[in-house]
Every structure is written in structure tokens, then in C-alpha cells.
Amino acid sequence: MLMGCLYTILCAQGENDNWYFGDHAAVNFSTTTPATLNNNQMSAFEACGTASDENGNLLFYTNSQTIFNRQHQPMQNGTGILGNYSAQQLSIVKNPSNSKQYFVFVTAGSYAAVSQTNRISYSIVDMSLGSVVNGQPLGAVLQNFKNIPVTDNIGNNFGTEAITAVAGPTPNTYWVLIPNGNRLYSYRIDSSGFSNGNPVISNLNFPINLSTDTFFSIKASPKLSNPNFSHLICISLWYNNTNTSNLQFNNQIVSFNSNTGAISNNYLLTVNSIKAYLPEFNKNGSVLFLANTSVYAIDLVNSTTGSINFLQIFNGSSGALSEYTALQRNRRGDIYINKYGSNFLGIINNPDVYGTNMSVNMNSINLGSAITQYGLPQLIPESEPIAYYPCIDSLTLTYEPNLNFNYEVGNKIVTKTKYALGPRHNITMKAGNMVNLLPGTEMQLGANYHAYIAPCREKNSDFESKNLSQKGMILDLDKIERSKSLSSNEITISPNPASDFINIDSGKEKTISWELFDMSGRSVLKGNSSPVNVQSLPKANYILKINTVNKQVSKKVTVK
Numbered sequence: 246m247l248m249g250c251l252y253t254i255l256c257a258q259g260e261n262d263n264w265y266f267g268d269h270a271a272v273n274f275s276t277t278t279p280a281t282l283n284n285n286q287m288s289a290f291e292a293c294g295t296a297s298d299e300n301g302n303l304l305f306y307t308n309s310q311t312i313f314n315r316q317h318q319p320m321q322n323g324t325g326i327l328g329n330y331s332a333q334q335l336s337i338v339k340n341p342s343n344s345k346q347y348f349v350f351v352t353a354g355s356y357a358a359v360s361q362t363n364r365i366s367y368s369i370v371d372m373s374l375g376s377v378v379n380g381q382p383l384g385a386v387l388q389n390f391k392n393i394p395v396t397d398n399i400g401n402n403f404g405t406e407a408i409t410a411v412a413g414p415t416p417n418t419y420w421v422l423i424p425n426g427n428r429l430y431s432y433r434i435d436s437s438g439f440s441n442g443n444p445v446i447s448n449l450n451f452p453i454n455l456s457t458d459t460f461f462s463i464k465a466s467p468k469l470s471n472p473n474f475s476h477l478i479c480i481s482l483w484y485n486n487t488n489t490s491n492l493q494f495n496n497q498i499v500s501f502n503s504n505t506g507a508i509s510n511n512y513l514l515t516v517n518s519i520k521a522y523l524p525e526f527n528k529n530g531s532v533l534f535l536a537n538t539s540v541y542a543i544d545l546v547n548s549t550t551g552s553i554n555f556l557q558i559f560n561g562s563s564g565a566l567s568e569y570t571a572l573q574r575n576r577r578g579d580i581y582i583n584k585y586g587s588n589f590l591g592i593i594n595n596p597d598v599y600g601t602n603m604s605v606n607m608n609s610i611n612l613g614s615a616i617t618q619y620g621l622p623q624l625i626p627e628s629e630p631i632a633y634y635p636c637i638d639s640l641t642l643t644y645e646p647n648l649n650f651n652y653e654v655g656n657k658i659v660t661k662t663k664y665a666l667g668p669r670h671n672i673t674m675k676a677g678n679m680v681n682l683l684p685g686t687e688m689q690l691g692a693n694y695h696a697y698i699a700p701c702r703e704k705n706s707d708f709e710s711k712n713l714s715q716k717g718m719i720l721d722l723d724k725i726e727r728s729k730s731l732s733s734n735e736i737t738i739s740p741n742p743a744s745d746f747i748n749i750d751s752g753k754e755k756t757i758s759w760e761l762f763d764m765s766g767r768s769v770l771k772g773n774s775s776p777v778n779v780q781s782l783p784k785a786n787y788i789l790k791i792n793t794v795n796k797q798v799s800k801k802v803t804v805k
Contacts, residue, residue, distance in 0.1 A: 259301030260339075261576040261624045265313075266293045267583075268766070270615035272590065274575050275301040279610050286317040290764045291620040292328060292335040292406075296347055296370075299669060299691060304372055305384055306622075309335045309351040312370060314383040321375045321385035327366050327392045329354030330764060331786045331801065333406040333462050333523070337625050341417035342436045345373040346387075347625075350395070350421060352406045355460055356742055356786070356803045359404035365395040365423065367439070395423070396442045397430060405455060407463040410434075411476050412626045414504045416648045419626055422501075424455050424463055424480050431506035445506035450513075452495055453485060460484040462523050465501070466530035474500035474509040477530055477545065481521040496521050496535060498545065512715050514553070516543065518722040522619065523571040527596040528578030534593060536569040536582060541722060544599040553720045558593070559605035573621035582607065583617045590617065627671075645670060655701050657681065666692040675699055736791055742803035746776035751793055761802075762788045779804045 263282075265271045266289055271282035287293075289308035296304045303315045309328025314320040328335055328351025340346035347370045353363045367390075374385035394402050403425055410421045413433065421432040421439075430444040455461055459482060466477040481496045500512035521535040526545075533543045538561045544554035561569065569591070571583040582591035584607060592609035595602045627649055640654050643661045649671040652658055657679040664683070666672060668691030674680050680696040688694055736751045749756055761770040761777065764786060770777065777789065782804045789800045 259297050259299050259576075260627065261295075261297065261622075262301035263295050263297045263303050263306075264573075264575070264622045265289075265295045265306035266621050267612075267617040268615060270612045270617060272610055272612075273301070274577060277577075281611060281613055283613060283615070284317055285615065287311070287313055288618075288765065289620060290330050290618050292332050292352065293620050293622050294335050294337045294349065294625075295622045296337050296625060304347075305370060307335070307337075307349060307351075312349065312368075312386060314375070316378060316383060320370070320383065322388060322391065323370075323386050325392075326351055326368060326386075327362055327364070328352060329357075329363060329406075331356075333460065333620065334408050334623065336408045336410045336421065336623055338410045338419050338421065338434055339625065340369065341419070341434060342438065343371075346371050348421075348434065348439065350408055350410075352408050353404040354786070355404070355406055355458060357404075359402050364402040364404055365408065366392045367395060368392060393441070395432070397425070398442065398444060398446060400442060403430075405461070407455075407461050407480070409463045409465050409478075409623060410626045411465045411501070411503060412468060414475065416646075420503060420506055422463055422465065422478065424449060424451075424461065426454055426456055427451055429478075429508055431501075433506060447508035449480070449497070449499075449508070451480065451482070451497055453482070455480070455482070458485070464524050464526065466526035467528055468503070469530050471500075471511075473502065473511045475503040476501045477512060477526065477533075478508075479524045479526070479533060481524050481535075483520040483522050496524060498533060510716070514543075514545070514548065514715065514718040514720070516720045516722050518720075520568070522568075523573070523621070525572035525574050525580050527580065528574060529597060532596060532599050534572050534580060534596070535722070536572055538568060540569060540582065540593070540605050542596075542599060542603055543720065547599075548718060549715060550718050553718055554599065555720060555722070556599075556601065556603065558603045559607075570619045571621040574624070576624065581609070581621065583619070583621050585617060585619055587617045588612050588615070645672060647672070651675070653701055658696075659683065660686050663687070665689070666694055668692060670694070675701075677701065736793065736798050736800075738789065738800050738802065741800075742805040743779055744805050745780050746778055747789070747802060749775040749777065749791060751791070755793055757792045759789060759791045762790065764788070 262275045263273050265285045268288045269285040271285040273280045287308050292309045295306040306313050310326050312320045312323035331354050332352040336350045338348045348367050350367045352365050357363045369387045369390035372384040375383040405425050408423050413419050419434040423430045427449045429447040432444050433440045461482040464479050468475055478501045479498045496516040498514040500509045502509045520537040524535050531546045535541045540559035542556045542558050548554050569582050569584050574580050580593040580596045589608045590610040591607035594604045639656045641659045651673045653675045655677045658674045658676045659681045662685035665687040667689050671693040674696040677700050738747050758773045787802050789802050791798050
């Protein structure tokens with residue numbers, strides 16, 4: 246018997262072992278102690294993504310304009326990718342029909358109208374192509390599958406910044422999820438390809454229209470065991486440029502069914518909260534974390550309409566420089582926190598058991614000279630194990646139908662002769678009395694397998710048996726946040742976009758100074774009075790930092 250490695254079910258294969266992000270920041274998660282890397286040649290202001298092979302070896306990374314190969318050079322045909330550099334999210338999905346290929350979905354900027362160069366699109370990376378180094382190709386973007394527009398059911402392009410992907414109901418099936426307007430568009434990817442132009446459409450009940458001039462994101466939980474839905478999805482609005490005087494920062498958590506590709510009518514929680522840029526679920530989907538200048542944990546399982554359980558687990562200082570932007574779970578289930586402009590990644594301690602033992606360490610990983618910006622890489626979706634598998638008495642396996650699965654039975658699991666696990670399998674077996682691997686059982690190099698004896702877990706702590714219809718829940722977290730500190734949105738700028746001058750209105754606050762930075766962090770203008778003259782600047786996005794007597798705020802501005 247060849248045992249490739251011995252992991253628990255939470256240790257997936259290595260496709261998500263590397264993160265490349267921010268201003269030349271990179272981390273490797275192949276071992277339990279993360280390792281900082283210093284070879285990132287990329288600056289990613291917001292959206293970013295990384296792909297590795299099953300053994301955790303880097304394949305490529307991207308900031309949505311350039312795809313870099315493992316030699317940290319632009320990949321063959323990998324320049325000119327049409328993602329907007331200030332878009333919030335991108336998503337990478339493996340091609341089920343070709344193990345050497347990856348779909349790279351990039352998104353648009355919300356300030357500009359949808360156009361041929363500002364839209365959601367995808368390109369396909371083929372790792373069997375490109376120059377060969379040390380016996381392995383460096384990969385290339387397929388010429389005929391570069392910057393292909395993603396279209397809705399009537400052929401229209403998309404212009405939003407939010408996109409994510411989840412595993413489907415069977416191995417090697419996935420859903421790409423895009424909120425737009427007041428709908429969720431779900432595109433299936435399977436062995437037949439990408440269902441472009443043929444999405445499943447679900448209605449959202451979001452309080453505003455999610456389109457141009459609104460900045461928002463989408464995140465999904467791991468797969469859950471529930472007869473009515475497979476995932477929870479959180480859509481977070483953090484800026485509405487059309488209404489800066491009475492802003493609403495909403496987070497809406499809904500249930501999603503991967504069998505149908507549609508939102509199910511089983512779970513609905515609305516969290517009115519100040520600026521949650523990129524939220525995150527813990528590894529069993531029972532807790533949602535939201536961050537801005539503070540970090541909150543919300544108990545999704547035990548909350549009801551009359552009583553929503555939440556905790557503030559970290560209290561940061563106010564001001565734009567103290568904003569905690571992206572929350573991202575790694576392949577081990579650890580949740581990291583990104584603070585803009587920091588040389589560290591933070592981490593949430595004890596994220597999987599809701600309670601006062603949860604805390605935050607903002608200096609978890611030292612990034613060296615590299616610094617964070619706004620985004621962190623989303624995970625490439627795998628055929629996920631169900632977080633909780635309902636117990637049966639006994640089970641006999643003649644072959645393994647799942648790539649990733651967690652078997653849990655009350656009595657015993659027996660494998661028949663010639664039961665085999667290949668290099669991509671990730672299987673856990675848990676039985677109350679016995680796990681019996683009969684002669685002839687084979688585990689090939691690279692297989693992940695773990696077995697142990699333990700009683701079935703109680704069902705009353707998960708989504709299968711408790712609170713199946715938690716709907717209409719509302720948490721006014723914004724009232725708590727606003728009582729702590731003045732909102733940065735009391736300072737407004739106009740017009741935005743601008744071609745000549747930008748006026749700063751600080752209300753009752755006195756503006757002391759301002760400084761304008763380009764997206765590389767270089768200071769291009771500074772002053773101490775309004776307006777800001779941008780007539781001589783190139784057309785681009787900038788960050789305007791405004792200092793008042795009591796605080797400092799940052800605004801993203803566009804010179805057109």
C-alpha cells in the first residue's frame with residue numbers, strides 16, 4: 246500500500262497552497278506554519294488569484310491584467326487581460342474536461358460604463374503549452390480563448406466587480422456566481438464546458454440595484470449538509486456612489502442550491518453594517534465574519550428572527566488607514582485578515598467555535614518588505630467534502646465515486662477488494678467501531694486518506710437538523726458601529742469621476758491637508774485647501790487621502 250500523505254479531511258490537495266497578492270506579497274501554506282515568499286513580481290491593487298498543482302507547486306498568478314508563470318514572468322499570451330485593476334474580485338476554476346486547463350474570470354470597474362474593454366470576461370490558461378523549463382511547460386493563454394465576454398441570457402455583457410465560484414453537486418462540476426442588478430446569475434461549468442449565455446437566474450431582495458456606481462462582493466461558504474441547500478452566500482455592499490448622503494452598507498446572506506444553481510428560500514439574514522469589503526465564512530459555514538475598522542462574528546446556525554447572535558472580536562481604531570479589507574479562508578480553514586498598507590497578515594483565532602474564545606492577531610504573518618493592498622486570492626473550488634455527513638449504521642465501498650469526501654457511520658466501514666484511491670482523492674473515513682481495508686486496497690502516490698474511530702457527531706449543531714427556515718432576520722450592526730466613531734462618509738467629494746477639479750466637503754470637520762496617490766502608492770499631488778486640480782493628471786484611478794482635525798479618510802477617485 247502506497248500512502249502519499251496522511252491528512253485530515255480539512256487538508257485538501259495543494260491547488261490553493263500559494264497566495265500571491267498586494268504589492269509583491271506572497272505566502273505558501275504547504276506546511277502548518279505559513280512561509281513568506283519574496284518572489285512575487287506583481288502588484289495587485291484589489292483582485293488577484295493564484296493557481297498551484299496538486300502537490301502545491303506554483304503554476305501561475307494574476308492581478309487581472311497580466312498572468313505570471315511560475316518563473317514570475319508574464320505568461321505566453323498572458324498580457325492584455327481585460328480585468329479592471331481596481332475591480333474587487335476575480336475567480337479561477339479548473340476545466341473539468343481538461344486537467345491542464347484553467348478558466349480565469351476577471352471583472353470590470355464600477356466607475357465606468359460597460360464596454361468592450363470594461364466587462365466580465367474569461368481566458369483559458371493551458372499548462373501543457375509554453376516554453377519548457379526543467380521538463381515542464383510554463384503554460385500559455387489560449388489565443389482563441391482570451392478575453393471572452395461573459396454574457397447574460399439575452400447576450401448582454403456584465404459590468405460588476407463581484408464574482409465567485411463553488412463546487413457543484415457531483416465531482417468536476419462548478420458554478421460561477423455573478424450578482425448583477427437585483428439578480429444572481431449562476432453559470433455551470435462541467436465536462437461540456439462553460440454555460441456562457443445560459444445562466445440560471447435567481448431574484449435577490451437587495452435594497453438597492455447592484456450595478457454601475459455600486460461596489461460589492463460575493464463570498465460562499467463551504468459545502469453544507471442540508472436537504473434544501475448546499476451553500477450559504479454573502480453579498481456585501483460597501484460603497485454606493487449614487488447616494489453618499491444616506492449610505493446603507495448591507496450584507497445579505499442567502500442559501501444556494503448547487504443541484505439547481507438557484508437561490509433557495511430557506512435562509513435569509515440581512516446585516517446592516519458599515520463597509521464589509523470581503524467577508525468570509527468559517528470552514529463549516531456556521532460563522533460569518535465581517536470586517537471594517539472592527540471584526541464581527543455572526544452565529545449563522547443558532548440565530549433566529551428574535552435573537553441574532555453576534556460578537557465583536559476585534560476593535561480597531563477609526564479612520565481609513567485602519568480599515569480591514571479582505572477576509573479569506575485558506576485551504577486549511579484558517580481565516581486571514583488583510584489591512585491595507587500593512588507588512589503583516591492578521592488571523593482570526595479559533596474561528597470554528599462561536600464564542601468568546603475567538604480573537605484576532607493582526608501580526609500573524611510577516612510579509613517582509615512586501616505590503617498588502619485591498620484583495621486576497623479566492624480559493625480555486627474543489628469538489629468539496631460535505632461539512633457534516635449524516636450518520637448511517639454501516640457502509641461497504643467497492644469503488645470510490647468521490648474525489649473529496651468525509652464518510653461518517655455509526656458502526657463500520659468496509660472496502661471490498663480492489664478499492665483504490667488515485668492521486669487526486671482526498672477521503673476521510675470515520676466509524677464508531679471499525680474501518681476495515683480488505684486486501685487489495687490500493688492508495689496511489691498523492692492520495693490523501695485519513696481514518697479514525699469515533700462516534701457520529703451530534704446533528705443538532707449544523708444546518709441539517711436545526712433552523713431550516715431562518716428567514717427575515719435583520720441585524721442592525723451599523724448602529725453599533727456608528728455609535729463608536731464618526732463615519733468616514735461624513736466627508737464627501739464631488740464630482741467623481743472628475744476631469745478638472747474635485748471639491749472636498751468635510752462638513753463640520755476642518756480639512757487640514759490632502760494628498761493624492763496613484764495606484765502604485767506614489768504621491769502625485771498634495772495641498773491644504775479645496776478644490777483639488779486634476780486637469781494635468783492622466784486618466785486613471787487614484788486614492789485621495791484627506792486629513793481633518795479628528796481623523797484621516799481615503800476616497801477612491803477617477804480622473805476621466
